Amino acid sequence: MRVRYGGSATTWGFALHLAGTDPYEDTILPTGAFAGTPEDALDCACGLCLATADI
Secondary structure, X not given: OEEEEEEEOOEEEEEXXXXXXXXXXXXXXXXXXXXXXXXXXXXXXXXHHHHHOOO
């Protein structure tokens, strides 16, 4: 996961590195926004990782 500064402490974009692809892919938060807090980005990334994990 990588975060990108969006101009204020509460506005950050983020991208995920998906297995099988070289570049990072911009990711939309569950709220539908392209930017949010770092906590929103981490929650989204962890949720995606845990949802796709083989258990």
